[in-house]
Amino acid sequence: MNAISTSMNAGLTSSSHAGAEVRRGGIELARNRLIFAVLFFCVAFFGLAARTLELGFSAEAPKRVVQKQITVPPVRFARSDILDRNGEILATSLEMASLFANPQSIKDPDEAARKLVAVLPGLSYADVKAKLSSNKKFVWLQRKISPRQKWAVNALGIPAFGFKSEDERLYPHGRLAAHVIGYSGLDNQGLGGLEHFFDERLSDPDRSDVALKLSLDIRVQYALADELEAAKRAYQAKGATGLVMDVNTGEVLAMVSLPDFDPNNTRGAKDCELPKQAANASDASECGLFNRATQGVYELGSTFKTFTFAAALDDGLVSFEDGYDATKPLKVSRFTISDDHPKNRYLTVPEIFTFSSNIGTAQMALDLGADRQQEFLNELGFLRPATIELGEVGRPLFPAKWRKVSTMTISYGHGIAVSPLQLASGIASMVNGGRLLPATLVHNPDNWQQGKQVITPATSRQIRQLLRMAVTKGTGGRADAVGYRVGGKTGTAEKPVAGGYDRKALISSFVGVYPMDDPQYVVFALLDEPKGTKETFNFAAGGWVAAPVVRNVILRTAPLLGVAPKKEDTGLYQNVAMMIEE
Amino acid sequence: MRKVVTYLAAATAMVSGAAVLQLKMTVQERTEEVRAIAQKIHSDEEAIRVLEAEWAYLTTPSVLQNRSIQFLALMPPRAKQILHDPVVIPFRPRGVDVEQKDASSVVLPVVAKPARKSAKKKSMKGDSL
Numbered sequence: 001m002n003a004i005s006t007s008m009n010a011g012l013t014s015s016s017h018a019g020a021e022v023r024r025g026g027i028e029l030a031r032n033r034l035i036f037a038v039l040f041f042c043v044a045f046f047g048l049a050a051r052t053l054e055l056g057f058s059a060e061a062p063k064r065v066v067q068k069q070i071t072v073p074p075v076r077f078a079r080s081d082i083l084d085r086n087g088e089i090l091a092t093s094l095e096m097a098s099l100f101a102n103p104q105s106i107k108d109p110d111e112a113a114r115k116l117v118a119v120l121p122g123l124s125y126a127d128v129k130a131k132l133s134s135n136k137k138f139v140w141l142q143r144k145i146s147p148r149q150k151w152a153v154n155a156l157g158i159p160a161f162g163f164k165s166e167d168e169r170l171y172p173h174g175r176l177a178a179h180v181i182g183y184s185g186l187d188n189q190g191l192g193g194l195e196h197f198f199d200e201r202l203s204d205p206d207r208s209d210v211a212l213k214l215s216l217d218i219r220v221q222y223a224l225a226d227e228l229e230a231a232k233r234a235y236q237a238k239g240a241t242g243l244v245m246d247v248n249t250g251e252v253l254a255m256v257s258l259p260d261f262d263p264n265n266t267r268g269a270k271d272c273e274l275p276k277q278a279a280n281a282s283d284a285s286e287c288g289l290f291n292r293a294t295q296g297v298y299e300l301g302s303t304f305k306t307f308t309f310a311a312a313l314d315d316g317l318v319s320f321e322d323g324y325d326a327t328k329p330l331k332v333s334r335f336t337i338s339d340d341h342p343k344n345r346y347l348t349v350p351e352i353f354t355f356s357s358n359i360g361t362a363q364m365a366l367d368l369g370a371d372r373q374q375e376f377l378n379e380l381g382f383l384r385p386a387t388i389e390l391g392e393v394g395r396p397l398f399p400a401k402w403r404k405v406s407t408m409t410i411s412y413g414h415g416i417a418v419s420p421l422q423l424a425s426g427i428a429s430m431v432n433g434g435r436l437l438p439a440t441l442v443h444n445p446d447n448w449q450q451g452k453q454v455i456t457p458a459t460s461r462q463i464r465q466l467l468r469m470a471v472t473k474g475t476g477g478r479a480d481a482v483g484y485r486v487g488g489k490t491g492t493a494e495k496p497v498a499g500g501y502d503r504k505a506l507i508s509s510f511v512g513v514y515p516m517d518d519p520q521y522v523v524f525a526l527l528d529e530p531k532g533t534k535e536t537f538n539f540a541a542g543g544w545v546a547a548p549v550v551r552n553v554i555l556r557t558a559p560l561l562g563v564a565p566k567k568e569d570t571g572l573y574q575n576v577a578m579m580i581e582e
Numbered sequence: 583m584r585k586v587v588t589y590l591a592a593a594t595a596m597v598s599g600a601a602v603l604q605l606k607m608t609v610q611e612r613t614e615e616v617r618a619i620a621q622k623i624h625s626d627e628e629a630i631r632v633l634e635a636e637w638a639y640l641t642t643p644s645v646l647q648n649r650s651i652q653f654l655a656l657m658p659p660r661a662k663q664i665l666h667d668p669v670v671i672p673f674r675p676r677g678v679d680v681e682q683k684d685a686s687s688v689v690l691p692v693v694a695k696p697a698r699k700s701a702k703k704k705s706m707k708g709d710s711l
Contacts, residue, residue: 038587049594049601056601056608070613072620075627089638094631147632172638222643483661556658564666 074209078167078188079202081211082181082195084218085253085443090181091171091195091263093188096144097163099153102137105160109133112158119152120145144168169195171263177221179291180214180255180390180441183263192263192289194441197389215251215443220244223556224254228525231549232258235530235540241292241420242525242549244557247428247513249448250437252388253521253561255421257296261288295392297417298526301493301542302356302475303427303511304413309353309466310430311376312364314459320579323348324360332405337362340492340541341475350579353466354474356490358412365411370402373410379454380426380436382418389441394419413493414501420509424524427511431464431487431519433457465576468516472573473580479512479547481554483565488512488550490542495529505529510546514554517572520563525549 077093084090099120106112109132117125120142131139144166145153153161169184182193190199198212224242232240244254266289290296312318326347329338339357352360365373377383377398385393397417399406409415421439429436435451455463467487470476475490491509494501509526513519525546532538536545558565570577650656665671 042587042590045591045594045598049598052598052601052605056604070616070620072623072627075624075631077631089634092631092635092638094635095628147629170635172635173642176642176644219643222647226644226647481661483664555661559659559664565661565664566666 077208079169079184079190079195080204080208082202083211083213084216084221085214085251086217087213088218089172090177090214090216090218091169093167093169095165096146096168097150098143098166099141099145099150100162100164101132101139101141102160102162103132103134103139104137106132106158112160115156115158116141116153116161119156120149173218174264175260175262176218176225177216177255178260178263178288179257179293179392180216180252181263182390183261183266191266193291193390193392196391213443215246215249215253215441216255217253217560219560220553220557221254221256223560224523224525224553225256225258225260227549227552227556228256228258228527231525231527231530231545235527235533235536235545237527237530237545239292239528240526241296241528242553243293243420243424243522244553245424245428245439245522245524247432247519247522248437250425250428250439250451251443252421252439252441255293255441257290257292259288291390291392292420292526292528294386294388294390294419294421295394297394297396297419298507298509299414299417299493299496300420300423300509300526301413301491301507302358303423303489303491303509303542304416305353305356305361305411306430306463306467306489306511307377307380307382307426308361308365308368308373308411309349310455310459310463311372312368313349313462314455315368315372317367318349318364320349320462320576324352324357324363326352326357326359330359330362330408332362332408335405335409337408348579350466350469350576351581353489354469354580356470356475361412362408365407366404368407368411370404370407373407374402376454377410377416379452380422380429382416382422382426386419386422386425386439388421388439396422413491420524420526423511424522427513427524428522429454431460431467431513431516431522434460464513464516464519465573467513468573469576469580471512473577473582475541475543476510476512476547478543479510479551479554481514481551481558483567484554484558484563485515485517485566485568486512486551486554487514487516488547490547492541492543506540508540508542508544508546510542510550512547512550512554514558515563515566517569521561523550523553525553 077095079091079093081089081093082091101112103109109129113125113129113132116128117123123142128141131141141161150163153163167188169188171178171181171183178193180193182190182195182197184190184195188203190196190202194212194214195202201207202212224244228240228242231237240256240258242254242256243252245252323346326339326342327344329336331337337358339355339359341355341357343351343355343357347355347357347360349360349364351357352364374383381387382396383398385395387393396419398410399415406415425436425439429451434453434455434457436454437449437451440447464487467489468485469487470489471480471486476486476488479486479488488511491507491511493507493509494503495505495507496502497505507526507528508530509524512523514521514523527540527545527549530540530545532540532544539545
């Protein structure tokens with residue numbers, strides 16, 4: 001047909017013929033292009049549809065991460081937890097619900113009150129009924145109830161009851177370590193102990209999920225508290241205190257002060273402020289809040305001889321072969337210095353220590369001199385308050401004027417009052433090779449220090465021998481935990497009263513270190529005014545009442561702390577043992 | 583042809599619309615689910631804190647000691663019960679035939695007397711090595 005029309009139009013102008021030809025070709029081209037475009041769009045739409053269907057019905061979730069994230073709301077609490085060195089919770093904050101009611105929307109107050117009292121037995125029926133019958137719109141029914149009680153109240157299905165969440169500080173171990181951890185008030189402010197010292201850090205919202213890890217070991221703490229409590233009861237003591245300290249790091253593993261208090265409920269515990277002086281410390285016996293281990297300062301008696309010996313041996317003033325005459329009591333101005341365990345003969349240096357001779361020690365102190373003694377005690381930190389992470393720290397008592405008689409009495413622990421913590425630190429430095437380490441309650445291995453060298457390692461070795469001898473041959477025999485090579489020194493001091501000392505009121509203590517061939521831990525126990533019993537033949541001295549506490553604590557805790565019992569290498573003490581004649 | 587394309591396009595559009603709607607609803611559902619799970623995690627975390635505190639309270643050493651005294655009659659180990667070096671444990675002598683027939687043939691020694699009560703606890707301490 002094209003061919004015919006072409007021939008028919010042949011007569012017309014050749015130019016118009018050519019133009020039609022071109023136009024027809026253009027339309028053809030446009031249609032072809034259009035078809036391509038339509039096909040392209042069709043394919044594209046099919047592609048989209050197929051993908052949509054695939055997305056919509058596919059069982060598998062798309063692999064791409066959704067941009068919009070849904071975060072888990074963090075658990076908020078007012079104060080961070082306090083843990084012991086093994087991660088045991090010592091203090092924690094929990095969200096507690098406080099129950100309130102809207103009495104106006106209660107139709108039957110009698111019924112509601114009866115139901116509520118059945119769930120919360122602590123409430124009084126009459127009281128609740130009166131509250132629910134009132135015309136108010138809001139009444140508190142019970143502050144801080146447990147989650148279980150909250151669930152039970154909800155289960156009652158009374159819409160007029162509502163809850164407001166409040167933070168509550170809880171101490172799951174109750175009285176255990178109460179003096180160390182301290183306590184906090186209703187509004188979550190730290191009021192005592194570490195809670196007070198680290199108040200800012202504990203209540204810092206940015207660090208509330210980072211727990212404060214203490215150096216305490218709750219198992220050791222319990223063993224010490226249990227033994228001290230038993231001894232306190234057995235000897236009818238007014239109070240008791242004790243410490244377990246790591247001699248190589250200065251960490252305090254246990255710190256007990258009796259009587260104590262329950263940090264969950266401090267209402268009954270009396271706060272007796274600070275002690276007026278050491279003499280009055282025992283008057284605070286009914287004050288549970290008083291921390292005897294750091295706040296109380298005591299004249300600790302013979303345990304102090306260790307420091308006199310250390311100073312004298314370190315200066316080369318005496319050696320184990322030397323000795324002093326202890327045949328008769330020493331008279332100094334109006335005082336008489338006598339021995340509790342008199343031998344009435346010439347005593348060698350190890351004998352003076354082992355038999356705890358005041359006469360010998362006093363003479364040694366005279367040779368040492370008042371200045372050197374004062375300097376040495378100052379170096380050990382006995383003349384200033386102890387440094388520890390507690391606010392409750394007592395100021396040591398010592399004579400303002402260091403006279404000759406003071407030098408003599410201080411050499412055996414009378415006339416100077418320090419806190420048990422200071423004594424434990426001092427003893428630790430005597431046995432660990434002579435390094436005085438700051439005592440700490442926080443477990444922070446990065447922060448362990450080398451310490452200050454106060455005596456030479458050689459002197460420290462001699463002190464270890466003397467301490468071991470005091471247990472095997474001397475006054476501390478009852479502290480000898482078989483297998484654990486305990487060394488230590490007894491201390492029995494009469495309590496100072498107006499114008500002198502009370503012979504009946506004693507401060508009996510024992511400081512023990514074990515194992516003596518590689519000292520690890522210091523264990524200190526002190527009883528305030530113990531009374532002798534039939535078992536102790538009415539003696540109430542440190543060797544009778546406090547030493548067994550230390551022995552029992554060591555027997556209970558050494559396996560926990562990884563100290564293995566061993567047969568003793570007696571060769572270590574041979575040279576000292578030879579100097580001691582029983 | 584043109585009509586076919588039109589209808590096809592319309593059908594495609596409707597199907598796609600439905601699919602998108604379906605997708606959106608699924609997404610909403612899933613979001614709700616995730617949010618619920620997040621809330622559950624939060625309340626579980628709170629519950630864990632409560633349970634941890636309760637665990638600490640229920641396993642405080644004094645409670646454990648009382649339970650132990652009541653049910654187990656355990657007491658602190660004596661020094662001679664602890665070996666610090668496994669070398670001292672002797673090997674079984676060579677040539678001794680071990681009873682292999684029954685795995686449960688290991689018989690604990692019969693206790694002559696019933697376990698002593700806690701009253702004896704203190705006096706048992708500090709036995710010789």
